[in-house]
Amino acid sequence: MRKGVATREHIIQKSAELLNIQGYHGLSISDIMRETGLQKGSIYNHFQNKDEIVLEAFNYAVDIVKNHFENAVASQKSAYDQLLAIIRVYENVMEAPPFVGGCPVMNIAVDSDDTHAELAEQAQVALSSFMDLVYNVLQYGIETGEFKSDMDKRMISHFIITIIEGGVMISKLFHSNEYIQDNNKLLIDFIKQYICK
Template identity: 45%
Template sequence: MGKGEMTREFIIREAAVLFNQKGYFGSSISDVARVTGMQKGGIYNHFENKDQLAVEAFEHATEVLKKSFLQAMEGKTTAFEKLTAVISVYQNAYDHPPLQGGCPLLNTAIESDDAHPALKEKAQQAMGRFLELLRTLLKQGTEQGEFVEDMNVQELAIYITSVIEGGVMLSKLYDDNMYIRLNINRLLKELERYRKV
């Protein structure tokens, strides 16, 4: 990787954290310059505008999340173990998030809404991948005889996601990891109901 590409990657990494903490609309190119220690012109050498940087920074943020999920699933053999490992990534989402500032999916989904269509589309795609991961693990568990057959995979994947993101939002709002931890603990107990004994 050349020096220019390394600089570009550095800007993306720093912007990902900045945007996740302060929001896309709450951050300026001057803020990006401050956190990177670069001049605005140096940033514009690598990115056409703030929108392009925001999209690439969000893509980086979702890669950080993906790596967290893959790392959590390492060494797990059953679908249930993998599912609970993925969910547990969020156990300390306020105190020790995979990316500073909380869940980039939640933050971007709330902020982009209709104000930034490109970011909203990226957030939808990323959330779609997360839901697909949950559906895949639930389906595998059913096929392997770990879960009951009459489980609605789509409904449960959406429920799991809603419980997680709701807990993350409450923890962020009240500056207290308790909310997400309680949600995760309750969710893991509820999932036991779907297991075959």
């Protein structure tokens, strides 16, 4: 890997971690300089401005989380086990989140919904991708005969993701996995009762 490419990736990685912990408004170029060990001129040699760094950093964080979800699904054969694997990605959000600072989509959605349209739009795209993953697992379960064919896949995929995101938010707020784990137990009951045949 060329030095310039490695430096750019280093800036993105460190900025992504800072962004997910401090938020868009709490993140400064000084913070990025401190974490990367680079001077401002070196950072701006790779990026035009803070917004460009933030957008790439957010997408980097989302890709890491997306890989966790996709690997969780790929590790299971049945649609039921795939759904459980999705639900359990954030089960230990306090000790072992897929990305430092919790869910980057939720963090940016809250941080930028009224203040940074482009970042909010990227969060919408990312969250839609996660909902699509759940939707596809539901469809797979219908095709394999595991799940009821008359369910509203769109509505249920939205429900599952919002329950997970809400659990992550409250667990982070109270510094306890209890909330996401309670949500997961109820989601599993919901899947058994309303989704499985």
